[in-house]
Amino acid sequence: MNDLLRIRLSAKTDEEVKELPVFKIESDINSELSTFIVSNSLTNSESVVLLLALIPHISPEFFSNIIAEYLPNGGDFPEFGGVKGKNHRGIIPTGETVLYILAGHDIKERQEVAKLFDEEHLFAQKSVLYIEAVPAGEPKMSGRLIMDEEYVDLFTSGKISRPKLSSDFPxxxxxxxxxxxxxxxxxxxxxxxxxxxxxxxxxxxxxxxxxxxxxxxxxxxxxxxxxxxxxxxxxxxxxxxxxxxxxxxxxxxxxxxxxxxxxxxxxxxxxxxxxxxxxxxxxxxxxxxxxxxxxxxxxxxxxxxxxxxxxxxxxxxxxxxxxxxxxxxxxxxxxxxxxxxxxxxFEAPEIVERMKLWQVYMPESSKVHKDIRLDELAKNYELTGANIVNIIQYAGLLTIKIGNSILKKEALMAGIRKEYKKEGKILQQ
Incomplete structure (x- = not known):
């Protein structure tokens, strides 16, 4: 990437750039980045775009250092594009950066490169990267080149972090x-x-x-x-x-x-x-x-x-x-x-299903008093699986609270009454 940028920046005309260096996968063939490039058969241009989007996340000073060599006294480089972030102090590449590096000033070639950001392209289809929307009236390609956070995680750490609940991901x-x-x-x-x-x-x-x-x-x-x-x-x-x-x-x-x-x-x-x-x-x-x-x-x-x-x-x-x-x-x-x-x-459970539910969620038999008859509970009380789980939890906590080690029927009945009351039902004694 260093050579690629220097060739483009040092050239005074597009004719001087006869052929850009080919991006080659080195010994890190087993990295997620290399695997993605190979498995998706990315072209040289596509691989360059992928790297341009990734570079700010792994080497914040990369673009600034190279441009400084060609503008030692400071100043702007409009053709190169690039913007400063709110917190990031290095250069974030834009669509214009991609066009300049891969096509220079060649209009037809720039039009071809721009197709890498079409909705039909792999980058859009797999939500890998995109050009950020810009204010009305500004050139579309002046938007920042953004890589999806999940791909940033994948390429930098080898795994994708799961999104967390937020206003952006409800x-x-x-x-x-x-x-x-x-x-x-x-x-x-x-x-x-x-x-x-x-x-x-x-x-x-x-x-x-x-x-x-x-x-x-x-x-x-x-x-x-x-x-x-x-x-x-x-x-x-x-x-x-x-x-x-x-x-x-x-x-x-x-x-x-x-x-x-x-x-x-x-x-x-x-x-x-x-x-x-x-x-x-x-x-x-x-x-x-x-x-x-x-x-x-x-x-x-x-x-x-x-x-x-x-x-x-x-x-x-x-x-x-x-x-x-x-x-x-x-x-x-x-x-x-x-x-x-x-x-x-999902129908309300009947006697057969209620019996299975009591069997599945009841504690081991050594914790349950012998007087508790699951068949009677299944027959007499119309409860859902969630009700039964709540009852057993309530009865278990009540048993521990009063210092007992065995779950008794009285504690279960207290839980059943609580669930019936919660749902506005009348428990027949």
Whole structure:
């Protein structure tokens, strides 16, 4: 890169630059950067652009030192481009920097180089790097050359850091230490879940090996619906765990905004970040965002409907798995339901399922009093899996608090009464 810059900077005319040096991969062939260049068959120009975007993150003084050799008395170098950052005191390359280094002043060659930033190019398709937007009226290529943070992490540390919940990324990674054996659902529901697992494991082969990219819509959209506490979130986490994908639960409180255009902006940032990632996006309590559109009575209704329309476009174009969770299937706008690939109903557990849930979550038998009959609990009390977990937790803490080492029925009944009261139910004695 040093030689490349010096050849361009020292040349007085483009004719003096007959051929730029070829970027070669040295002995660090096993680095993530080299692997990316080789596996994606990057050209010399593409490799140079990749390095230009990466250099400020590993050598802040690189550009400043070289330019200082050619401008010892200071001054500007408009052709080279480059800007100062708010905190970064070195030079950050711009699109103009790329054009100058790779094409000099040759108009036709500069037009070819500019195509490296088209939406169809690998850099955009994989969200590797881009030219930052500039104020209205300024040249597009004067924007900073920005590499995605995840690729910066990958090329500098060898691994990608997971994004954290923030205003720029309104989603949080969720996971579980439980296994499929801990999930208690009806057989019909489990069969439908296995279909989702099949899509996650084999869809890429269907698209690539069978050449179905142009015939099948990208991504998969599914609605989980049913009462709270029936396993919708846990199922999503298990799908991610057993297919090697991160699950991100979208924080709708950070997405939805009362200000016009802000909801779309938040959604755009979320989907852009998730593009080309093997993530599962999970919209819990999705009614607030995917709910039925209303008749337009005022400007508020008009913009609310526009938000739904925008979301409809983004969710349909997303290439990954998107799971919406709702207590009621009928609460979701029909425009979305028509585009779902699957509906999975999570019914409230009946006696057989409740018995399994008590067995799965109850402490080991040495901690449980012999008078506790799980079959009676399953038969007499209509509870969800979440209810049962809460009851056992409450009863266990109560037992420890009063100094006992054995979980007794009285403590469980206290927990059951608490759960019934919380949900406004009357417990028949």
């Amino acid at each position: 989603a949080q990674r969720i996971s579980t230490k439980l296994d499929w054996s801990d999930l208690v659902l009806k057989d019909k529901t489990l069969e439908e879940i296995k279909e989702l697992e099949t899509w996650l494991n084999f869809n890429d082969r269907l698209l690539d090996d069978w050449g179905m990219h142009d015939k099948i819509k990208p991504g998969f959209r599914v609605l989980f619906y049913g009462p709270s506490g029936t396993g919708k979130t846990m199922t999503t986490c298990l799908l991610g765990k057993y297919t090697g994908r991160d699950v991100y639960r979208v924080d709708l409180s950070m997405v939805i905004s009362k200000y016009i255009g802000e909801t779309e902006k938040n959604l755009s940032g979320l989907f852009n970040k998730a593009e080309h990632k093997n993530w599962i996006l999970f919209f819990d309590e999705a009614d607030s965002l995917f709910g039925k559109r209303t008749n337009v009575r005022d400007a508020h209704d008009k913009y609310a409907n526009q938000e739904v329309s925008y979301l409809l476009q983004r969710i349909e174009a997303h290439r990954g798995l998107v799971i919406l969770a709702s207590n009621m299937k009928g609460n979701i706008d029909s425009a979305f339901t028509r585009r779902f690939n699957a509906f999975v109903e």
